[in-house]
Amino acid sequence: xxxxxxxxxxxxxxxxxxxxxxxxxxxxxxxxxxxxxxxxxxxxxxxxxxxxxxxxxxxxxxxxxxxxxxxxxxxxxxxxxxxxxxxxxxxxxxxxxxxxxxxxxxxxxxxxxxxxxxxxxxxxxxxxxxxxxxxxxxxxxxxxxxxxxxxxxxxxxxxxxxxxxxxxxxxxxxxxxxxxxxxxxxxxxxxxxxxxxxxxxxxxxxxxxxxxxxxxxxxxxxxxxxxxxxxxxxxxxxxxxxxxxxxxxxxxxxxxxxxxxxxxxxxxxxxxxxxxxxxxxxxxxxxxxxxxxxxxxxxxxxxxxxxxxxxxxxxxxxxxxxxxxxxxxxxxxxxxxxxxxxxxxxxxxxxxxxxxxxxxxxxxxxxxxxxxxxxxxxxxxxxxxxxxxxxxxxxxxxxxxxxxxxxxxxxxxxxxxxxxxxxxxxxxxxxxxxxxxxxx
Amino acid sequence: xxxxxxxxxxxxxxxxxxxxxxxxxxxxxxxxxxxxxxxxxxxxxxxxxxxxxxxxxxxxxxxxxxxxxxxxxxxxxxxxxxxxxxxxxxxxxxxxxxxxxxxxxxxxxxxxxxxxxxxxxxxxxxxxxxxxxxxxxxxxxxxxxxxxxxxxxxxxxxxxxxxxxxxxxxxxxxxxxxxxxxxxxxxxxxxxxxxxxxxxxxxxxxxxxxxxxxxxxxxxxxxxxxxxxxxxxxxxxxxxxxxxxxxxxxxxxxxxxxxxxxxxxxxxxxxxxxxxxxxxxxxxxxxxxxxxxxxxxxxxxxxx
Numbered sequence: 001x002x003x004x005x006x007x008x009x010x011x012x013x014x015x016x017x018x019x020x021x022x023x024x025x026x027x028x029x030x031x032x033x034x035x036x037x038x039x040x041x042x043x044x045x046x047x048x049x050x051x052x053x054x055x056x057x058x059x060x061x062x063x064x065x066x067x068x069x070x071x072x073x074x075x076x077x078x079x080x081x082x083x084x085x086x087x088x089x090x091x092x093x094x095x096x097x098x099x100x101x102x103x104x105x106x107x108x109x110x111x112x113x114x115x116x117x118x119x120x121x122x123x124x125x126x127x128x129x130x131x132x133x134x135x136x137x138x139x140x141x142x143x144x145x146x147x148x149x150x151x152x153x154x155x156x157x158x159x160x161x162x163x164x165x166x167x168x169x170x171x172x173x174x175x176x177x178x179x180x181x182x183x184x185x186x187x188x189x190x191x192x193x194x195x196x197x198x199x200x201x202x203x204x205x206x207x208x209x210x211x212x213x214x215x216x217x218x219x220x221x222x223x224x225x226x227x228x229x230x231x232x233x234x235x236x237x238x239x240x241x242x243x244x245x246x247x248x249x250x251x252x253x254x255x256x257x258x259x260x261x262x263x264x265x266x267x268x269x270x271x272x273x274x275x276x277x278x279x280x281x282x283x284x285x286x287x288x289x290x291x292x293x294x295x296x297x298x299x300x301x302x303x304x305x306x307x308x309x310x311x312x313x314x315x316x317x318x319x320x321x322x323x324x325x326x327x328x329x330x331x332x333x334x335x336x337x338x339x340x341x342x343x344x345x346x347x348x349x350x351x352x353x354x355x356x357x358x359x360x361x362x363x364x365x366x367x368x369x370x371x372x373x374x375x376x377x378x379x380x381x382x383x384x385x386x387x388x389x390x391x392x393x394x395x396x397x398x399x400x401x402x403x404x405x406x407x408x409x410x411x412x413x414x415x416x417x418x419x420x421x422x423x424x425x426x427x428x429x430x431x432x433x434x435x436x437x438x439x440x
Numbered sequence: 441x442x443x444x445x446x447x448x449x450x451x452x453x454x455x456x457x458x459x460x461x462x463x464x465x466x467x468x469x470x471x472x473x474x475x476x477x478x479x480x481x482x483x484x485x486x487x488x489x490x491x492x493x494x495x496x497x498x499x500x501x502x503x504x505x506x507x508x509x510x511x512x513x514x515x516x517x518x519x520x521x522x523x524x525x526x527x528x529x530x531x532x533x534x535x536x537x538x539x540x541x542x543x544x545x546x547x548x549x550x551x552x553x554x555x556x557x558x559x560x561x562x563x564x565x566x567x568x569x570x571x572x573x574x575x576x577x578x579x580x581x582x583x584x585x586x587x588x589x590x591x592x593x594x595x596x597x598x599x600x601x602x603x604x605x606x607x608x609x610x611x612x613x614x615x616x617x618x619x620x621x622x623x624x625x626x627x628x629x630x631x632x633x634x635x636x637x638x639x640x641x642x643x644x645x646x647x648x649x650x651x652x653x654x655x656x657x658x659x660x661x662x663x664x665x666x667x668x669x670x671x672x673x674x675x676x677x678x679x680x681x682x683x684x685x686x687x688x689x690x691x692x693x694x695x696x697x698x699x700x701x702x703x704x705x706x707x708x709x710x711x712x713x714x715x716x717x718x719x720x721x722x723x724x725x726x727x728x729x730x731x732x733x734x735x736x737x738x739x740x741x742x743x744x
Binding site for chain 2: 030033034037038039041042043044045050051052053144150197198200201202203204205207208209211212213215216219220222223353354357360361364365368393394396397399400401402403404407408411412
């Protein structure tokens with residue numbers, strides 16, 4: 001049977017090759033239509049003030065050639081993939097076995113990173129950035145992954161947290177450790193405030209209203225100059241202290257280096273910030289894992305699976321949704337005040353829609369509801385974004401392209417399996433396609 | 441009074457542009473149930489193609505005035521339609537039948553790609569053009585305030601109405617429109633009855649992109665300045681308009697666009713320009729809270 005198919009496909013090969021060539025030529029023609037006007041003719045402001053055109057047909061030729069070659073390669077890859085498949089059951093089992101080690105290995109690596117030889121200021125800063133997004137991803141996961149509510153305005157709560165810390169610290173001189181819970185509470189309060197009116201909405205209506213709220217908060221932050229200093233932002237936000245010990249570069253009495261009798265170094269603060277965000281991220285993770293096992297977490301997941309059944313079973317849909325909104329917002333508030341204290345400067349520029357989109361992309365790319373998947377996705381997206389920093393203006397282009405590519409290749413995210421929260425008897429891993437995504 | 445009349449004219453011409461973009465959103469949403477986040481950027485592409493062809497025609501000294509506008513419009517519609525088709529083919533078709541969030545993320549990625557592609561290809565600086573159709577008619581003169589109805593605004597309203605009339609004919613009277621409506625009601629059943637659903641969906645994107653190109657061209661001619669970032673805000677506003685009118689409803693999209701345009705213009709005229717977007721978004725939130733399916737949307741029947 002299989003030899004007959006192979007013979008038949010061998011007989012078809014010349015015509016298949018011709019078809020592929022035709023397909024690629026068609027792709028090249030479409031690419032020509034796409035790139036000729038926009039890449040080929042560049043508008044520049046001429047010295048006289050008007051616009052003039054500059055012609056760049058070489059670039060168009062390169063792009064069209066790339067489209068042609070890319071299409072041929074894609075077709076060849078598809079033909080190979082559709083050919084004989086290796087036995088995948090053994091591989092899947094091996095992968096699952098390896099998967100069990102991923103979480104502890106990553107955790108150990110994260111804890112040990114500051115002491116790994118060769119880790120400098122740059123690596124630590126990158127680590128802090130990645131961990132901030134891991135934390136935001138885990139926070140948003142409560143809303144999107146567990147409760148199934150699509151929130152496109154998550155960055156608003158991040159902004160509330162950041163501005164809450166910045167304003168409380170610069171106006172009243174409160175310390176970071178007092179402001180951190182306050183910022184979280186304030187963000188949670190805003191989560192409830194914004195969540196309450198939109199609870200009746202479902203699906204994409206909810207998505208667009210949350211997006212609108214995110215934009216409203218950003219516009220208010222930009223224009224309420226007397227409070228937020230508008231687009232110029234808030235500067236000289238105080239740095240956090242370690243039980244009252246400061247991290248001043250020169251050492252001196254009351255500083256971290258002085259108390260422990262070590263050489264003052266600017267790395268201390270970075271290491272401290274790194275462990276701070278690691279602790280905050282792990283707190284987020286721990287809270288969401290614990291809550292999943294409690295009635296509240298089960299209600300969230302039940303709500304995601306079937307809202308009508310939930311109502312029939314007497315689950316209070318309003319409170320359940322609101323708690324998800326509030327908790328997600330609270331963690332964003334924590335992350336926001338950390339962001340403010342790390343940067344020392346915040347402005348509305350940092351809280352645009354694109355941030356919400358990136359956080360949501362991390363949650364979805366990680367496979368909604370999978371904690372480790374989100375961490376991997378944050379590492380891939382944010383780390384990859386840094387790796388490509390030499391690309392300059394092409395960087396966002398590559399970033400967006402990667403988002404599309406990962407989604408097309410793995411629509412269910414990087415980690416495609418789930419362990420049920422509650423199970424009768426043996427706890428089996430199931431495919432992500434069995435998990436609903438919620439309609440709220 | 442005269443001031444209000446002027447704002448009414450401005451608001452309607454702005455609302456027409458939003459309405460044209462909103463139709464693209466609502467059409468795609470009706471057929472495949474996804475928010476085409478890249479649609480705002482397709483509008484931006486339309487504006488840029490119009491800019492490039494306009495500069496070519498005018499600075500090349502080939503032609504000027506209304507004839508140039510017509511050619512620019514057609515070129516922009518064709519190229520932008522090709523972009524719309526390509527976006528659907530690359531980013532959405534492989535995800536057909538996948539779960540709901542996958543195409544949304546893919547669309548956000550595509551929006552980032554289109555924006556940065558345009559930034560790389562055409563530069564980040566704003567592109568100003570000279571007015572193509574200056575002048576206008578004085579409608580009213582009262583209290584030393586002159587109400588102007590510019591030729592450009594007349595053109596926007598006339599072109600939009602003409603395009604929408606053609607579009608309505610296309611959806612209600614042609615086999616393609618019937619196929620589109622069938623796909624909207626039940627895609628599986630439509631394909632069982634012999635409708636090529638993939639082709640219909642592709643054509644939906646092509647038509648939506650062409651309408652966005654009309655909007656982009658009008659935007660360029662009316663405001664005279666564009667940059668690669670105009671797509672985001674216009675897209676969000678147009679989506680707001682589509683939701684306000686009741687997503688999935690074509691007349692609703694135009695109505696929503698007009699309302700958003702009017703709200704924005706009157707708010708900027710009487711209250712504050714900085715908070716005009718807040719006004720538009722607040723109206724959206726308030727409308728949805730009291731009428732969760734929008735103004736002209738059909739109530740969703742919940743099935744167990």
